[in-house]
Amino acid sequence: MGFTPLPITAWSAVNALGTTTRDVLASLDAGRTGLAPPPFELPFTTYVGATPDPLPALPPGQEAYDCRLARLGMLALHDVKDAVDRSIARWGARRVAILIGTSTGGLDATELAFRHWVAEGRLPESFSLRTQHGFDALGELYARVTGIEGPTYVVSTACSSSGKVHASAARLIRSGLVDAALVGGIDSLCRMTLHGFKGLGILSEQRCRPFAKGRDGINIGEGAALMLLERDDAHQEPDPLRVHLLGVGESSDAYNMSSPEPQGRGAREAMERAMEQAGMRAEDVDHVNAHGTATQQNDMAESIAIASLFGDRVPVVSTKGYTGHLLGAAGATEGVFAIHALRTQRLPRALGSEELDPEIRIQVPLDGPERRVKRVLSSSFAFGGSNVCLALGIPMERAS
Amino acid sequence: MRPLYLTGISLWSPGFRDLRAFVDDARDASVIDCSARWVPSRLARGTSRLTRMLGEAAASACEAGGADPRTVSTIYTSGYGEIETMIVQLQTIFAGDGQLSPMRFKNSVHNSASGLGSIGQGNQAFSTAIAAGDRSVEAAMIETWTLLDERGGDAVISAADDALPAPLDAQCAREGLAIGLCIASEQPEAGALAMLDGLRMDDETPPLPEAFRGRALSRELATNPVATLLPLIDAVLERREGRVPLAFGVARPWSIRVRPLAAVRT
Numbered sequence: 001m002g003f004t005p006l007p008i009t010a011w012s013a014v015n016a017l018g019t020t021t022r023d024v025l026a027s028l029d030a031g032r033t034g035l036a037p038p039p040f041e042l043p044f045t046t047y048v049g050a051t052p053d054p055l056p057a058l059p060p061g062q063e064a065y066d067c068r069l070a071r072l073g074m075l076a077l078h079d080v081k082d083a084v085d086r087s088i089a090r091w092g093a094r095r096v097a098i099l100i101g102t103s104t105g106g107l108d109a110t111e112l113a114f115r116h117w118v119a120e121g122r123l124p125e126s127f128s129l130r131t132q133h134g135f136d137a138l139g140e141l142y143a144r145v146t147g148i149e150g151p152t153y154v155v156s157t158a159c160s161s162s163g164k165v166h167a168s169a170a171r172l173i174r175s176g177l178v179d180a181a182l183v184g185g186i187d188s189l190c191r192m193t194l195h196g197f198k199g200l201g202i203l204s205e206q207r208c209r210p211f212a213k214g215r216d217g218i219n220i221g222e223g224a225a226l227m228l229l230e231r232d233d234a235h236q237e238p239d240p241l242r243v244h245l246l247g248v249g250e251s252s253d254a255y256n257m258s259s260p261e262p263q264g265r266g267a268r269e270a271m272e273r274a275m276e277q278a279g280m281r282a283e284d285v286d287h288v289n290a291h292g293t294a295t296q297q298n299d300m301a302e303s304i305a306i307a308s309l310f311g312d313r314v315p316v317v318s319t320k321g322y323t324g325h326l327l328g329a330a331g332a333t334e335g336v337f338a339i340h341a342l343r344t345q346r347l348p349r350a351l352g353s354e355e356l357d358p359e360i361r362i363q364v365p366l367d368g369p370e371r372r373v374k375r376v377l378s379s380s381f382a383f384g385g386s387n388v389c390l391a392l393g394i395p396m397e398r399a400s
Numbered sequence: 401m402r403p404l405y406l407t408g409i410s411l412w413s414p415g416f417r418d419l420r421a422f423v424d425d426a427r428d429a430s431v432i433d434c435s436a437r438w439v440p441s442r443l444a445r446g447t448s449r450l451t452r453m454l455g456e457a458a459a460s461a462c463e464a465g466g467a468d469p470r471t472v473s474t475i476y477t478s479g480y481g482e483i484e485t486m487i488v489q490l491q492t493i494f495a496g497d498g499q500l501s502p503m504r505f506k507n508s509v510h511n512s513a514s515g516l517g518s519i520g521q522g523n524q525a526f527s528t529a530i531a532a533g534d535r536s537v538e539a540a541m542i543e544t545w546t547l548l549d550e551r552g553g554d555a556v557i558s559a560a561d562d563a564l565p566a567p568l569d570a571q572c573a574r575e576g577l578a579i580g581l582c583i584a585s586e587q588p589e590a591g592a593l594a595m596l597d598g599l600r601m602d603d604e605t606p607p608l609p610e611a612f613r614g615r616a617l618s619r620e621l622a623t624n625p626v627a628t629l630l631p632l633i634d635a636v637l638e639r640r641e642g643r644v645p646l647a648f649g650v651a652r653p654w655s656i657r658v659r660p661l662a663a664v665r666t
Contacts (some may be wrong), residue, residue, distance in 0.1 A: 384515020
């Protein structure tokens with residue numbers, strides 16, 4: 001099955017590391033964590049990756065969509081808007097798609113409305129289920145603001161959501177339905193997810209420590225990340241460092257709703273399929289941005305999968321120690337981090353992994369080394385056994 | 401893109417246990433829930449009716465279409481998804497003890513039916529879960545078409561939205577409906593119900609369907625995004641060739657052409 005590499009002509013990320021892409025990537029380069037105690041009261045202790053407040057209000061005319069999720073989404077859109085405008089001018093508004101991944105949708109707004117209902121016996125006047133809670137409201141808002149008229153929908157497969165939208169977008173472009181797609185993921189901090197992971201017993205009370213000895217669970221984060229995938233990039237600003245989407249691998253564990261298959265079978269299949277689409281062999285992979293949630297089970301299963309493909313040759317970093325687990329926004333956010341590694345030839349320091357688990361037999365670089373990085377895998381695994389892996393980098397035929 | 405072949409249809413709605421009952425308007429008040437036959441019994445506890453509706457629609461469509469449940473690709477779509485489970489959890493947080501059930505939390509994700517279905521059938525093939533509001537069917541069809549165009553094989557679309565729980569029902573009164581379609585990339589030897597082709601975007605905004613096979617649809621049913629598929633089912637049942645929209649009441653909906661090939665066994 002042939003996969004034509006797709007140039008990524010713009011990208012953005014906002015999260016606990018900053019409210020602009022530049023700030024986020026500067027914090028990543030500096031090895032600064034965004035994890036801190038929650039900015040709101042909870043009946044338990046944890047750290048979260050909260051995007052610095054205040055988040056700007058939505059543009060005039062879009063107030064009906066207002067919620068934290070939408071504000072995060074609009075912040076991320078700001079840094080890719082010019083490229084999106086050029087894409088629409090080149091391909092036509094109907095030939096550009098919007099595919100967004102989210103796990104929570106506008107749950108943050110619904111929580112506020114529900115709390116109001118418990119106290120007052122009625123929902124607040126300002127609450128709109130359709131435009132604030134509805135998962136599709138994200139795409140609708142982006143369509144209104146950008147003028148994109150192509151297929152617009154949300155993939156919601158929990159933590160693999162914004163990885164899987166890359167596969168959907170690639171298929172839409174390959175099939176000829178569209179020529180470009182704005183893809184990405186957005187999730188905001190919600191009490192329900194924090195309480196839920198606490199109930200599962202996998203929420204850490206300290207900063208998370210992916211792949212570390214004694215790791216004890218995840219931190220939840222929030223944020224948004226976008227990429228613009230296009231059939232070609234002739235109309236965009238020339239860029240000798242252009243990163244391409246080389247392939248996407250998807251798999252299903254068919255094992256357990258919340259625990260990975262212990263040998264990492266589904267994770268391995270997703271990585272293998274991404275490499276197969278990209279025409280890559282294991283020796284072509286220079287870096288893996290791991291899912292690395294810092295739970296005992298995920299990190300062990302994932303490390304087994306990675307080691308079975310690469311041994312300890314490939315440097316593996318989880319960036320959850322910077323942002324926390326962004327759930328539905330994780331795949332796109334970590335894809336942006338992978339793009340940054342490819343463009344700077346520098347890997348993120350493995351924050352939180354300082355005392356490595358001796359049972360984990362992969363290479364986790366602690367110093368943020370400069371490396372030759374031409375091709376990267378970035379994985380996301382989710383509830384329901386939904387796995388996805390992005391292959392990003394320089395297309396094989398252009399490699400030297 | 402190459403045409404696709406519709407090989408099986410399923411339907412479940414409160415009062416109607418299957419497609420035949422719905423087509424015949426044979427309402428049975430005892431039908432208030434559906435089976436969870438695609439979900440392992442040990443995992444069925446704590447699932448919402450929506451999860452069971454999505455599983456039932458997928459299972460019945462797969463069976464009707466003769467696809468292998470262990471290898472078929474599955475595309476689940478729902479506007480509001482697991483909102484019933486969400487409300488139960490919000491009640492626990494804001495009016496209860498705050499201790500969320502781990503089982504319920506696991507099943508609160510939009511892809512619950514996808515995950516449970518793959519576990520239940522031992523199916524490691526492609527699976528996804530889509531949310532697109534009133535465009536949920538349209539989005540699932542686009543996703544399915546481009547998937548089969550790339551990979552070939554069989555796929556099941558399972559589309560469902562249930563009635564909303566209080567207090568959200570004040571903003572959206574809706575009757576539950578689940579419809580499943582089994583679709584193949586090649587015409588099967590056993591025959592197909594219809595050929596589907598001509599996927600395209602249209603300019604007109606089609607109004608909500610008012611009737612199905614001569615009987616009026618309630619507004620609560622017509623506004624369910626899944627009801628989008630009723631005109632397609634009607635065209636297949638009546639062996640009527642034509643174009644059907646994949647979303648109603650929205651600007652620039654996508655549509656497909658339906659070319660019936662065989663009578664439907666309901």
